[in-house]
Amino acid sequence: xxxxxxxIIRLAEAVxxxxxxxxxxxxxxxxxxxxxxxxxxxxxxxxxxxxxxxNDTARPGLGIGRLIDAKAVKRLIVSHIGTNPETQxxxxxxxxxxxxxxxxxxAERIRAGGYGLGGVLTATGVGTVLAATARQIEIEGxxxxxxxxxxxxxxxxxxxxxxxxxxxxYALTARNFNPIMAMAGVVVIAExxxxxxxxxxxxDEVVTPCxxxxxxxxxxxxxxx
Amino acid sequence: xxxxxxxIIRLAEAVxxxxxxxxxxxxxxxxxxxxxxxxxxxxxxxxxxxxxxxNDTARPGLGIGRLIDAKAVKRLIVSHIGTNPETQxxxxxxxxxxxxxxxxxxAERIRAGGYGLGGVLTATGVGTVLAATARQIEIEGxxxxxxxxxxxxxxxxxxxxxxxxxxxxYALTARNFNPIMAMAGVVVIAExxxxxxxxxxxxDEVVTPCxxxxxxxxxxxxxxx
Amino acid sequence: MDGKEIIARRIALELKNGTLxxxxxxxxxxxxxxxxxxxxxxxxxxxxxxxMEPLPLPGMEDEYLADAGGAFIGAVPGACCFDSCFCFGLxxxxxxxxxxxxxxxxxxxxxxANWTIPGKMVPGMGGAMDLVTxxxxxxxxxxxxxxxxxxxxxxxxxxxTSIRPVSLIVTELAVMEPTAAGLLLKERAPGVTVETILAxxxxxxIVPAHVPxxxx
Amino acid sequence: MDGKEIIARRIALELKNGTLxxxxxxxxxxxxxxxxxxxxxxxxxxxxxxxMEPLPLPGMEDEYLADAGGAFIGAVPGACCFDSCFCFGLxxxxxxxxxxxxxxxxxxxxxxANWTIPGKMVPGMGGAMDLVTxxxxxxxxxxxxxxxxxxxxxxxxxxxTSIRPVSLIVTELAVMEPTAAGLLLKERAPGVTVETILAxxxxxxIVPAHVPxxxx
Numbered sequence: 001x002x003x004x005x006x007x008i009i010r011l012a013e014a015v016x017x018x019x020x021x022x023x024x025x026x027x028x029x030x031x032x033x034x035x036x037x038x039x040x041x042x043x044x045x046x047x048x049x050x051x052x053x054x055n056d057t058a059r060p061g062l063g064i065g066r067l068i069d070a071k072a073v074k075r076l077i078v079s080h081i082g083t084n085p086e087t088q089x090x091x092x093x094x095x096x097x098x099x100x101x102x103x104x105x106x107a108e109r110i111r112a113g114g115y116g117l118g119g120v121l122t123a124t125g126v127g128t129v130l131a132a133t134a135r136q137i138e139i140e141g142x143x144x145x146x147x148x149x150x151x152x153x154x155x156x157x158x159x160x161x162x163x164x165x166x167x168x169x170y171a172l173t174a175r176n177f178n179p180i181m182a183m184a185g186v187v188v189i190a191e192x193x194x195x196x197x198x199x200x201x202x203x204d205e206v207v208t209p210c211x212x213x214x215x216x217x218x219x220x221x222x223x224x225x
Numbered sequence: 226x227x228x229x230x231x232x233i234i235r236l237a238e239a240v241x242x243x244x245x246x247x248x249x250x251x252x253x254x255x256x257x258x259x260x261x262x263x264x265x266x267x268x269x270x271x272x273x274x275x276x277x278x279x280n281d282t283a284r285p286g287l288g289i290g291r292l293i294d295a296k297a298v299k300r301l302i303v304s305h306i307g308t309n310p311e312t313q314x315x316x317x318x319x320x321x322x323x324x325x326x327x328x329x330x331x332a333e334r335i336r337a338g339g340y341g342l343g344g345v346l347t348a349t350g351v352g353t354v355l356a357a358t359a360r361q362i363e364i365e366g367x368x369x370x371x372x373x374x375x376x377x378x379x380x381x382x383x384x385x386x387x388x389x390x391x392x393x394x395y396a397l398t399a400r401n402f403n404p405i406m407a408m409a410g411v412v413v414i415a416e417x418x419x420x421x422x423x424x425x426x427x428x429d430e431v432v433t434p435c436x437x438x439x440x441x442x443x444x445x446x447x448x449x450x
Numbered sequence: 451m452d453g454k455e456i457i458a459r460r461i462a463l464e465l466k467n468g469t470l471x472x473x474x475x476x477x478x479x480x481x482x483x484x485x486x487x488x489x490x491x492x493x494x495x496x497x498x499x500x501x502m503e504p505l506p507l508p509g510m511e512d513e514y515l516a517d518a519g520g521a522f523i524g525a526v527p528g529a530c531c532f533d534s535c536f537c538f539g540l541x542x543x544x545x546x547x548x549x550x551x552x553x554x555x556x557x558x559x560x561x562x563a564n565w566t567i568p569g570k571m572v573p574g575m576g577g578a579m580d581l582v583t584x585x586x587x588x589x590x591x592x593x594x595x596x597x598x599x600x601x602x603x604x605x606x607x608x609x610x611t612s613i614r615p616v617s618l619i620v621t622e623l624a625v626m627e628p629t630a631a632g633l634l635l636k637e638r639a640p641g642v643t644v645e646t647i648l649a650x651x652x653x654x655x656i657v658p659a660h661v662p663x664x665x666x
Numbered sequence: 667m668d669g670k671e672i673i674a675r676r677i678a679l680e681l682k683n684g685t686l687x688x689x690x691x692x693x694x695x696x697x698x699x700x701x702x703x704x705x706x707x708x709x710x711x712x713x714x715x716x717x718m719e720p721l722p723l724p725g726m727e728d729e730y731l732a733d734a735g736g737a738f739i740g741a742v743p744g745a746c747c748f749d750s751c752f753c754f755g756l757x758x759x760x761x762x763x764x765x766x767x768x769x770x771x772x773x774x775x776x777x778x779a780n781w782t783i784p785g786k787m788v789p790g791m792g793g794a795m796d797l798v799t800x801x802x803x804x805x806x807x808x809x810x811x812x813x814x815x816x817x818x819x820x821x822x823x824x825x826x827t828s829i830r831p832v833s834l835i836v837t838e839l840a841v842m843e844p845t846a847a848g849l850l851l852k853e854r855a856p857g858v859t860v861e862t863i864l865a866x867x868x869x870x871x872i873v874p875a876h877v878p879x880x881x882x
Contacts, residue, residue, distance in 0.1 A: 108342070
């Protein structure tokens with residue numbers, strides 16, 4: 001299998017492909033498993049007016065919280081912001097539009113976006129304030145909310161290992177939303193803690209197949225090399 | 226973590242728990258990754274009137290085809306039967322009721338059954354003869370079929386390795402429907418090619434967590450021991 | 451024994467060997483400290499793990515292993531990890547045996563409000579709505595009153611977390627179970643009288659002739 | 667060169683480097699034998715694999731590694747395996763670049779019937795409906811006629827596989843593309859005249875002034 005070297009890209013170049021105003025799916029859970037290098041470079045390049053779909057905004061100075069600190073986010077779809085007072089401040093001040101979505105529903109909506117499904121039929125939220133935001137569908141006598149798919153211009157993924165082809169695996173609780181988002185971004189950009197030769201990640205351990213990954217960020221210099 | 230030894234069960238005992246007339250999810254794809262020991266024992270014990278949900282019926286003498294040979298199946302929900310002339314004969318003769326379902330829809334319906342979703346909204350089948358069998362739902366101007374969840378009394382799973390707790394992994398294309406079905410059976414019975422100590426399957430490589438597995442079939446005698 | 455310890459010890463008695471349990475952040479987390487001898491359960495974390503345990507020692511943190519509150523944790527032998535869809539499939543598909551959650555309010559019907567105070571506290575629901583809607587058993591762990599006001603109400607005034615009633619309510623004063631007939635007073639905390647409980651409770655309680663003390 | 671080889675060679679030219687391709691059982695499978703030099707693609711198998719390749723030698727079969735027809739296969743370095751939901755998520759979510767499928771009938775609008783002849787052949791649709799509905803490009807590989815009758819019809823009479831039109835139709839006589847205006851004749855097989863194609867085709871064809879020969 002030939003190695004598509006065009007897929008390997010420097011960090012700055014990867015982020016240059018993301019225009020202001022873009023919508024981004026960003027992996028991670030309170031910063032664990034977030035693409036910290038891509039986030040840092042988005043801040044460094046001063047990207048603005050982003051729509052971010054993610055589980056949370058971590059806390060000031062950490063993970064997606066750095067995009068919040070930089071006032072880079074115009075619109076946010078997340079399951080909670082309780083750990084980040086700055087996100088709450090921006091929401092209350094009307095600087096950032098925040099849509100809150102139950103965590104399981106959020107995960108399924110992103111999956112539906114990547115899997116070509118028309119939506120998700122979930123019991124979560126039925127009869128609560130969320131019911132006003134979704135169609136209700138009765139199925140065999142039980143009520144469900146029809147929640148719509150979520151997708152985005154880019155998915156920013158943090159893997160544990162990537163091989164030269166771009167096959168990805170994940171470590172422990174750093175997996176979280178990453179593999180689901182890798183299905184739902186029009187363009188998928190991944191960073192990895194390690195880049196390894198093809199075959200180091202066996203077929204049964206690849207979680208995100210290389211054909212989903214459009215760009216793999218080259219590693220940082222290590223030990224001056 | 227304590228080891229629930231009650232979960233480990235002899236093959237005959239496992240199958241004795243499955244009554245005639247039960248509904249079964251059975252893993253495998255043309256026999257690859259099917260629970261061959263459980264199937265063989267169902268035949269040996271003469272179980273009848275089963276409802277089987279599976280991808281296919283393999284061929285006579287192989288995998289689920291052995292249940293067909295034994296006339297054990299009253300009702301079948303599968304994506305294809307083209308490889309098994311005996312299934313086709315029983316269908317045409319009215320001995321077995323066969324429902325055909327697109328493979329992707331079948332997989333998602335089983336998943337919906339295991340994940341507590343109200344159904345699946347899929348573009349597959351819209352405008353075809355299948356449309357008569359499902360509700361149609363228009364979402365943002367596009368038409369989808371609402372396909373209902375599938376679940377069953379038992380899921381019969383073939384794993385590659387199981388650890389003492391019942392954590393499972395799978396090998397290559399023998400994974401197929403097994404992990405999805407392990408979520409959708411009221412009682413989940415697994416057989417495995419190898420049973421290994423806890424920790425041999427690392428946390429990132431477990432595909433089916435032990436808490437989903439109700440019974441793990443003890444190994445056969447090997448080398449007379 | 452302080453009130454929170456009473457709650458945690460009592461809820462620990464609800465956990466059965468080999469089951470899957472999700473503990474909310476805060477007071478519910480402390481339930482893990484009081485598991486009866488011989489009972490071992492699998493603790494799930496919403497960020498994608500079965501088999502969490504406390505970090506054995508400082509200095510052993512793994513940057514990829516944290517709980518749903520972002521704190522570094524450990525994992526037991528036989529633990530497993532998965533993505534967020536699978537994790538919530540376990541929760542929403544009825545595979546989670548017990549979830550223990552805090553409350554802002556809980557009412558006579560067993561309905562729970564625990565995720566928002568409109569205009570004051572809007573942290574997001576996280577996994578709470580999924581947990582209350584999907585888990586096999588939902589146990590509420592809460593102090594009976596807040597600032598002198600009962601948290602056990604006739605009817606919740608805050609936005610509900612789910613229309614699915616909880617299974618059991620455990621406070622530092624009482625164990626209560628929502629039933630078709632109403633909210634049943636099942637146990638008293640050690641030394642607490644029925645009168646004390648009734649005085650601290652806005653909801654109507656069904657009080658049996660004998661209300662036993664918690665055995666903790 | 668026989669007709670089937672013409673079809674396979676012509677379709678092979680449609681494949682682009684680094685893309686994900688699914689080949690149906692039978693004639694479509696042979697497309698893999700004619701990949702142009704320098705073009706490498708990832709072959710998907712519906713039973714849960716990216717990176718299939720033929721078995722290198724008899725005796726190297728792995729009992730856990732087969733194609734969607736149940737035949738033992740090999741896998742390339744960098745292959746990966748997954749469950750059936752993920753596999754069809756790739757197909758239905760538009761991540762599959764090309765699927766090559768056979769036809770019973772295909773019509774002027776590009777609609778395909780390839781899964782059943784009611785009363786005669788009811789093998790089940792397997793993955794066909796998902797593939798035709800979800801893949802980015804659907805290429806039909808078929809002999810132009812069956813028992814002297816055209817398979818390229820004005821309108822399919824057999825049950826459709828999908829209402830999504832296919833992208834390209836390749837036969838041993840011609841390459842045809844469904845367009846908004848109708849079915850466009852794009853190429854002739856080597857030595858085949860437009861008249862021969864028209865005579866073998868029930869559908870109306872849009873015939874440009876110049877119809878080039880296939881470059882295979």
